[in-house]
Each structure stands twice: as structure tokens, then as C-alpha cells.
Amino acid sequence: MIEVKDLHKSFGEAHILKGITTTFDKGKTNLIIGQSGSGKTVFLKCLLGLFDYEEGSIAYDGEIFSQLTEDEKRNLRAKIGMVFQGSALFDSLTIAENVMFPLRMFTKQSKSEMQDRVDFVLKRVNLEDAHKKKPSEASGGMQKRVAIARAIVNNPKYLFCDEPNSGLDPKTAIVIDNLIKEITEEYQITTVINSHDMNSVMEIGEKIVFLKNGFKEWEGSKDTIFITDNESVTDFVYSSNLFKKVRRMYLDENQ
């Protein structure tokens, strides 16, 4: 579980996060949604410890990050997996080497133990025979899978994904979303996902935090997001005609 209390983050004059308080549960896919530029990535990077913040605290299973020693921070980081928006695979390494990277860095496993683990996670993300390819030779969907494999290879307790299905076709996007959800449940990970995609909301929105103008505007789940009367949320949700239609059908059905 991750608890965020009154988080403030600015870049110079620009106040991006204006006091955010929320919690993200273990074994669940927690979504942060909002328009482009609403601060989702900045929020995620604060959670990751990539950005310092002026005020507020973030606690990982009770341990407040800013109060940890350098060593404890390093240990905590080893338990974090991250899937970046553009996958951020190391392009000088092969796919297998990318996945092996955290193991080589942080464990004392033998070469064959590492290889076994890499085989296992690549299989888990349905990529059995791509070991020797370079990331540049893989499709966007494959790169995402590799990024997920790299993020989970060292058994993380926390998994962060920045728009994991951006740039993917709708079908692949849903496969990736569900893969993340399965892995989250299977290994009881605390997973936080940034998204502006309503499909993800419907597929995996077990907990949803809606950001607007640096504030947490609304919080709920995929079950409550379609019936809330918070205008900012409905604006966001029903910005597409498809969802306007879905809403009408839903309301008709329930009358």
C-alpha cells in the first residue's frame, strides 16, 4: 500500500501538484487519470522518487520515503518496477539483456539462474522467442511487454506504469492492460497506472484518482465513474461520442 499525504510539487513558478492525498492498495490496479498536462507523469515521478517535492509525504507500506537513509532508499528502489511511457528499453542491449539488467545490477544470482528467470518472465508476458532481438526491431506492443517483463523480473512490491498502452492499437492495448492486472493480482503488487484512456478505465480501473489542475478532483472506481455527477469527471469521460452513447444506453437500461 502506498499512502500519499498533501503532496505539493512545483517547477519554479509553476505549481503542478497542489496538495494531493490518496492511497493506492496492494494487489489492485490503481489508475491516475486526467487530461494531458494534468500532472499525471509528474505525480508518478514523485512516487518513484525521481522528483523531489516541496511538501507532503509518501509512505510505502508505512515507510515514509523522505525519512529513509540512503541505503534504505536504495533497498526500497530495488522493490520498485517501472514501465515508462515510451518503454525506455536500453537500445544497446538485446531484449533478454534488458530484462536481465535489474538482476545483474541487484542480485548475486549466477548466469544460469538469471537466464532461467528471464525465460520465465518473458514467457509470462507471452514473448518466448524474442530474446536476441534488439528493442528497435520489436513492435510497440512487444516493447511494452519487454518493459513489463523488465519491471517485474526482480519481484517488485510496487509497479508503476506511465500510459502503458499509449501508441498501441486498441486490441493490443487491452491485452497489455489485462496483463498488468493479472500480474498485479498474481504477485500481490501495489500497481499505479497513469492513463487518459477510457478503455483502461473500464478494463482495469479498480481504483481511480482523477487529477485536474493539480488537484485530486475525484476518486472512485470503474463502477462509480459512470454514475458520478462530478462535472469535470463526466466532461472527461464523455468527451467521446462513443461514451456518450454508452451512457445513454446505460441510463435507458436502468430506468
Add this chain to the structure above:
Amino acid sequence: MTYLHNIGAYFLMIAEMFRKPTKWSVMKQLILKDIDDLIIGSLGIVAFIAFFVGGVVTIQTALNISNPLIPKYLVGFATRQSIVLEFAPTFISIIMAGKVGSFITSSIGTMRVTEQIDALEVMGINSLNYLVFPKFIALMLYPFVISIAMFLGILGGMAACVYGGFSSLEDYIIGIQTDFIPFHITYAFIKTVVFAFVLATIPSFHGYYMKGGALEVGKASTTSFVWTSVVIILLNYLLTQMLLS
């Protein structure tokens, strides 16, 4: 103001580069890869340029000595002096600022814009140590490249002399041995080591701290080349004044 800020950031980067070292088994491979990319990969172009510019230096010197009172061996002497003192250490370094420098800036810059550096940081890896330190170590072999440039430059001069008929081989060989001052070699290698440090760190700085996307990677490479050259030329002036006068 931004200049001062950048200079400060540059020195902080250098300090950070030595902190929290990467696991040796991983670092070893990074160093070997950088030696291959930066040193071995530059030998061809350096050898080519050194040989032919050496030849040109000789031809120019020979053509400009028309006074029969000036001894013929002066051609070899002048060629040696200009190659050892300036051409090999400084001129080749400017070329390397273009070749190695823009390679470093664009490869680190690409890692920045595609969030690969963030990926390293998230894992708790000191990305400056991971990325810049191996380049710094690899470029400690740079004096080796410059020695080759010196040797081939003088050889190129010799070839031009003999095949172009500007002076005899004996005169040239006497010339390159005349008034040899060992300190000149020391001076040249002090410069080389300093320039190697500049070549490893300034392009890394421009790549590491760049912002934006693919277009900015190209711009950063250009800026990095300009600044690396400017710093090399200025340091060359300062070192020459300090060491030779």
C-alpha cells in the same frame, strides 16, 4: 547568469560521476564498449587525417623555404615541431570533438529523451557514473591515439618529402632529430590528457542535461561541438602559456 549556472552544474556533474560506483562486473563491459566506440572507432579517421596533413605541412614548409642559406633539414624539423606541438594534440582533438563528442552527446541525449536515464535512476543506479565514467576511463587511452597521430603525421611528411622530391630522406631524418626537447613531448601529452577529459565530460554534460525531443538531440550535438572546441582552444592557449613560456 545561465553560464555561471551551467559551469556550476558541470562541476557538480563531475563530482557526481565518481559517487556510488556501478558494480564492477557491469562497469567493465561498459568500459570495453566505450573503448571500442570512442578509441578504436576513431583510429581510422585519425590515421588518415594525420598522414595527409603531415604531408601537407611538409610540402608547405618546403615550398616556403626558398632561401638557399636555410638548411634543407629544416623541413623535417618544422614538420616535427608543428605536428608534435599543435597538430596532433590540438587539431586532432578538435576533430574528435566533432566525431567522439557528437556521438557522446547524441547517445546520452537520446537516452535522456527516451527516459532511459530515468529508468536507470528509478532502479537506484547512479546514471552519471553508469554513463559518463566509462567514457572518461576509455578516453584515458586517448594519448595512445595522439601518439599514433604524431607518428603517422611525421611519416606522412616523410612520404611527401621523398615522393614529392622536396628534400632527401637523409635531410628529413636529420631534421626530425634536430634540437629535440623531451619536454615538448611532456607538454603535448599534458595537453592530450586535459583534452581527453574535456572530450569525455563536456559532450556528456550537453547530452545528459538536454531537454526536449529528437530535434533537440541534434541541436545539443551541435552546441556540444561548439563548446568542446572553444574550451579546447582556450585551454590550449592557457596551457601553452603556462608550460612553454
